[in-house]
Amino acid sequence: MSKISSREEMELLDTFGIGAPNDAFAQYFIGQSFLKPLTVFGKCPVFLANVTFEPGCRNNWHIHHATKDGGQLLICTTGEGWYQEEGKDAVSLTPGTVITIPANVKHWHGAKKDSWFSHIAVEVPGENTSAEWCEPVSDTLYEALC
Amino acid sequence: MSKISSREEMELLDTFGIGAPNDAFAQYFIGQSFLKPLTVFGKCPVFLANVTFEPGCRNNWHIHHATKDGGQLLICTTGEGWYQEEGKDAVSLTPGTVITIPANVKHWHGAKKDSWFSHIAVEVPGENTSAEWCEPVSDTLYEALC
Numbered sequence: 359m360s361k362i363s364s365r366e367e368m369e370l371l372d373t374f375g376i377g378a379p380n381d382a383f384a385q386y387f388i389g390q391s392f393l394k395p396l397t398v399f400g401k402c403p404v405f406l407a408n409v410t411f412e413p414g415c416r417n418n419w420h421i422h423h424a425t426k427d428g429g430q431l432l433i434c435t436t437g438e439g440w441y442q443e444e445g446k447d448a449v450s451l452t453p454g455t456v457i458t459i460p461a462n463v464k465h466w467h468g469a470k471k472d473s474w475f476s477h478i479a480v481e482v483p484g485e486n487t488s489a490e491w492c493e494p495v496s497d498t499l500y501e502a503l504c
Numbered sequence: 505m506s507k508i509s510s511r512e513e514m515e516l517l518d519t520f521g522i523g524a525p526n527d528a529f530a531q532y533f534i535g536q537s538f539l540k541p542l543t544v545f546g547k548c549p550v551f552l553a554n555v556t557f558e559p560g561c562r563n564n565w566h567i568h569h570a571t572k573d574g575g576q577l578l579i580c581t582t583g584e585g586w587y588q589e590e591g592k593d594a595v596s597l598t599p600g601t602v603i604t605i606p607a608n609v610k611h612w613h614g615a616k617k618d619s620w621f622s623h624i625a626v627e628v629p630g631e632n633t634s635a636e637w638c639e640p641v642s643d644t645l646y647e648a649l650c
Contacts, residue, residue, distance in 0.1 A: 373581075373600030396579075396602040403573040404550060404628045406602065427549040433542075433579065433624065435519075454519030456542040456552065478579060482550050483629055 360452050361473035362437040363413070368474040372436040374408040376476075386491045389415025389468075396478065405481040411439060416468025416500065419444070419492040428461035428484025432477040439475035440503055441467045442495075448503050451475065461487075466495050470503070506598050507619035508583040509559070514620040518582040520554040522622075532637045535561030535614075542624065551627040557585060562614025562646065565590070565638040574607035574630025578623040585621035586649055587613045588641075594649050597621065607633075612641050616649070 362368050369376055377394025380387070389412055396406040422429050432441065434455040441457050442448035444464040449457070451467070459465055461484060469475035508514050515522055523540025526533070535558055542552040568575050578587065580601040587603050588594040590610040595603070597613070605611055607630060615621035 373598075374602070375600065397577065397604055402575075402577070402604050402628065403630070404577060404626060406577060406579070406626070427629075429548075431543065431548070431550060431552060433552070435581070452519075454521065456520070458543055458548050480550060480552070480626065482548065483573075484549070 360438050361470065363473065365412070365474065368410065368437065368476070372408070372410065372476045374435060374476065374478060376410045377408060380409070383417070386418045386420065387415060388494055391415050391417070403483055407479050408476055409479050410474065410476045411469035413469050413473055414471045416440070416495050417466055418494045419464055419466050421464050421490040421492070422459065422461050422487065423490055424461035424484035424487045426485040427482060428487045429482045430459045431480035431482060432457040432459065432467060433480065434477045437475035438470045438473040439468055439477065440470060441465065451477065464492065468495070471501070506584050507616065509619065511558070511620065514556065514583065514622070518554070518556065518622045520581060520622065520624065522556045523554060526555070532564045532566065533561060534640055537561050537563070549629055553625050554622055555625050556620065556622045557615035559615050559619055560617045562586070562641050563612055564640045565610055565612045567610050567636040567638070568605065568607050568633065569636060570607040570630035570633045572631040573628060574633045575628045576605045577626035577628060578603040578605065578613060579626065580623045583621035584616045584619040585614055585623065586616060587611065597623065610638065614641070617646070
């Protein structure tokens with residue numbers, strides 16, 4: 359059990375840092391998320407960021423498009439969350455879980471409803487990469503997870 | 505203080521897993537290291553592995569060559585270690601430290617002498633990539649770090 363109920367505990371345990379409110383992407387999230395870049399954007403060919411979700415927070419269904427390579431890796435470090443690909447069961451995320459998100463696969467990720475959650479997101483370089491943001495994860499789907 | 509003195513404590517705290525003795529690279533290390541791949545080699549364009557060093561263990565000076573991009577990222581998760589680029593002071597590594605190792609820069613990394621240490625290594629894709637392994641980190645240099 360790695361669930362974390364308070365922001366204070368999360369700030370203590372997540373050594374990569376919570377960073378700032380993720381305002382640029384807030385329109386694609388339900389709930390509050392935070393973003394802390396871990397590499398200098400544009401300086402390193404692979405971009406890393408620590409993404410933190412408050413309990414209940416998740417991003418919308420989305421797709422990392424690429425014509426070659428691309429996609430994203432999630433390195434789960436603190437708290438507990440969910441990852442789900444369209445048409446598959448949700449996967450429970452706990453510290454130590456690493457998820458390889460292939461390019462061109464519709465998916466979402468976020469916190470569990472009763473825990474803060476952080477993962478380091480690794481942007482996998484590719485050709486003609488773009489993100490397509492789709493509909494929110496419905497309360498019906500999300501609340502049924504346990 | 506994040507130092508870890510015993511293998512038992514390390515196995516408890518390093519949620520990414522210690523994996524197997526890093527025999528393939530043992531010739532380029534002083535002391536015992538361990539390797540646990542976190543992505544499927546060849547399946548994902550970015551290769552991730554958890555590398556664990558026993559106290560005193562470090563790799564030789566080495567260079568990640570590339571004609572474009574390349575290099576490596578170190579995501580420090582557990583215990584304490586060192587990273588040093590040639591001609592610069594060693595940098596203390598603790599949980600939450602992220603190091604961007606540029607291509608074509610001579611460097612080494614490893615544990616502190618009194619702590620186990622783990623980092624996730626992220627291989628940054630590039631063109632014409634290769635690793636050049638050089639001389640060991642001398643006891644004189646290493647023992648002077650504190």
